[in-house]
Amino acid sequence: MSEEKKRWLLRKENIRTIWIIFIVILLATVLAGLFVHQHESFGIEDSFGFFAWYGFITCVGMVVFAKLLGLFLKRPENYYQEDNSNEVEHD
Amino acid sequence: MTELLFPPGLLLIFGALLMPLGITIRNALVFSLPVLCLFFIWSAPADYVVTMPFLGFELEPIKITTTGRLFATVFSLMALVGGIFAYKQASTLELSAAFVYAGSAIAVTLTGDLITLFIFWEVMAIGSTLVIWAARHDGAYRASIRYLMVHLFGGLLLMIGITGHIVETGSVSFEALSLNSISQYLILAGFLVNAGAPPLSAWIADAYPEASPSGSVFLSAFTTKTAVFTLLIAFPGTWLLIPIGIYMIFYGIIYALLENDMRRILAYSIVNQVGFMVTGIGLGTEMALNGAAAHAFVHIIYKALLLMSAGAVLYRTGKRRCTDLGGLFQTMPWTALLGIIGALAISSFPFTSGFVTKSMIAQSAADQHLIYVWFALAMPVSSFRGLCSSRKTQACDHLKRHAIC
Structure with a gap:
């Protein structure tokens, strides 16, 4: 498909712009912490960029934990599906 | 009348x-x-x-x-x-x-x-x-x-x-x-x-x-x-509900991460969201209970929006696995846009309903100085939901590949 026919979200130059906008928003939320009073009361949440690093680290932690758990629990997608009902048909 | x-x-x-x-x-x-x-x-x-x-x-x-x-x-x-x-x-x-x-x-x-x-x-x-x-x-x-x-x-x-x-x-x-x-x-x-x-x-x-x-x-x-x-109504402030709710929050996230069926991901995330409400009920303060009720109200609305967008995708494509989908913004731009709005609300993005109601529950934990509860609630709220949900919108498949897969 040519670039002109693609919708705005899928065009290469727009994807770049969207990434830049997202990164700016992320930086703004970190910098906003300097000016906004936090309501929590444990001390640590007042440290610079707390929600950014806490969010990132716990996010990575949960993905790693899920993947490790998956090694034991995960089954192939058609494990229970001898009846092949995975694709629902509609009329 | x-x-x-x-x-x-x-x-x-x-x-x-x-x-x-x-x-x-x-x-x-x-x-x-x-x-x-x-x-x-x-x-x-x-x-x-x-x-x-x-x-x-x-x-x-x-x-x-x-x-x-x-x-x-x-x-x-x-x-x-x-x-x-x-x-x-x-x-x-x-x-x-x-x-x-x-x-x-x-x-x-x-x-x-x-x-x-x-x-x-x-x-x-x-x-x-x-x-x-x-x-x-x-x-x-x-x-x-x-x-x-x-x-x-x-x-x-x-x-x-x-x-x-x-x-x-x-x-x-x-x-x-x-x-x-x-x-x-x-x-x-x-x-x-x-x-x-x-x-x-x-x-x-x-x-x-x-x-x-x-x-x-x-x-x-x-x-x-x-x-x-x-x-x-029956069990406000029952402390037993706090660990049960927190378990549900993490159960929902961890299993959603391993799942590939788009509506099953959303179903796991129901457990996750109800976990927030159950924790709020366990906390039992006025703000926590109001937060739980408000969260139930808004969750019904944005989860319905997400399931409608997933349902529309299933109806149009007949496919239910995330890995079979992608680039649907080209053919279903409105569905994608509305799905993204739902995903932002479930991720508690500022200016969405979920931001207000989840904050009410988390703040109640902080007010009672329940540090572990607050950290547990802040963990999924903070960043992860956004990434997890982007996988569901079927619009940003490039984001999906970068984020999770």
């Missing part, structure tokens, strides 16, 4: 039974009944009670409370919005079943005694099972039987608990209960089964994705949130 003759929920249930009479009648009922129900709910005066003697007990089939009215309102809205989403392609069986299901959920939220509550609790199980059946394929049939077994079991726990409670106290009143004998624990267990609490959390992700595209929209709204309502 200030006199209610019968529970507003019954309006939907009786209306549903008339739906098979013809397609025109059916469509007229789908659009008019929820509006009429909303009118009844809001025209009744506050603290309005209707009593009825039954086997020596004083039943309260209608009792309008603030919390009950909040839940009944969002349930009626969902019957209307779900009906609009469904009426073009859903079968009459599905729509009738969905309205019986919605009507009994509304009846539960507007009742003042445990006997009426139990009756509508069971009607809800039948209605929801029929909604799953209406998908008419083998997988749906088998999932619905497993689903029914879980709910009959939950109903049984509830019935034993209620009977024991009535024998011990002589009261059928549905109000805050203290956990001082096994009967109250059984009532709590009965409610928790419907909330998707451990060890029976898997039924949600097992059954909901097997329903039709519109069926899963109805399913996501009523059962778990009715359970949240009953916990909110």
Whole structure:
């Protein structure tokens, strides 16, 4: 498909712009912490960029934990599906 | 109009039974009944009670409370919005079943005694099972039987608990209960089964994705949130609910991460979101309880939006695995855009509804100096939901690959 026919979200130059906008928003939320009073009361949440690093680290932690758990629990997608009902048909 | 003759929920249930009479009648009922129900709910005066003697007990089939009215309102809205989403392609069986299901959920939220509550609790199980059946394929049939077994079991726990409670106290009143004998624990267990609490959390992700595209929209709204309502009335401030809620939050996230079926991911995330509400109820302060109720209200709305966008994708493409989808912004830009709005709300993005309600619950934990609870609540709120949800919008497949896969 040519670039002109693609919708705005899928065009290469727009994807770049969207990434830049997202990164700016992320930086703004970190910098906003300097000016906004936090309501929590444990001390640590007042440290610079707390929600950014806490969010990132716990996010990575949960993905790693899920993947490790998956090694034991995960089954192939058609494990229970001898009846092949995975694709629902509609009329 | 200030006199209610019968529970507003019954309006939907009786209306549903008339739906098979013809397609025109059916469509007229789908659009008019929820509006009429909303009118009844809001025209009744506050603290309005209707009593009825039954086997020596004083039943309260209608009792309008603030919390009950909040839940009944969002349930009626969902019957209307779900009906609009469904009426073009859903079968009459599905729509009738969905309205019986919605009507009994509304009846539960507007009742003042445990006997009426139990009756509508069971009607809800039948209605929801029929909604799953209406998908008419083998997988749906088998999932619905497993689903029914879980709910009959939950109903049984509830019935034993209620009977024991009535024998011990002589009261059928549905109000805050203290956990001082096994009967109250059984009532709590009965409610928790419907909330998707451990060890029976898997039924949600097992059954909901097997329903039709519109069926899963109805399913996501009523059962778990009715359970949240009953916990909110009967067991506010029960500390046991805090660890249960936190387990549900992490169960939902971890399993959603491993899942590939788009509607199953959303079903796991119901467990996750209900976990926030259950934790809030366990915290028990005024703000926590208001936060839990508000979160239930907004969650019903944005989860319905997400399931509608996933349902639209399933309807158009016939595919349900995330790895088979992608780049749909090209052909379904409105669905993608609305899905992204839903994903932002579920991720508690600032200026969305989820941002306000989840913050209320997390802040209540901080106010009580429950540091571990606050850290546990902040963990999924902080960043992860955004990444997880982007996978569901089917729009940003490039984001998906970068983020998770």
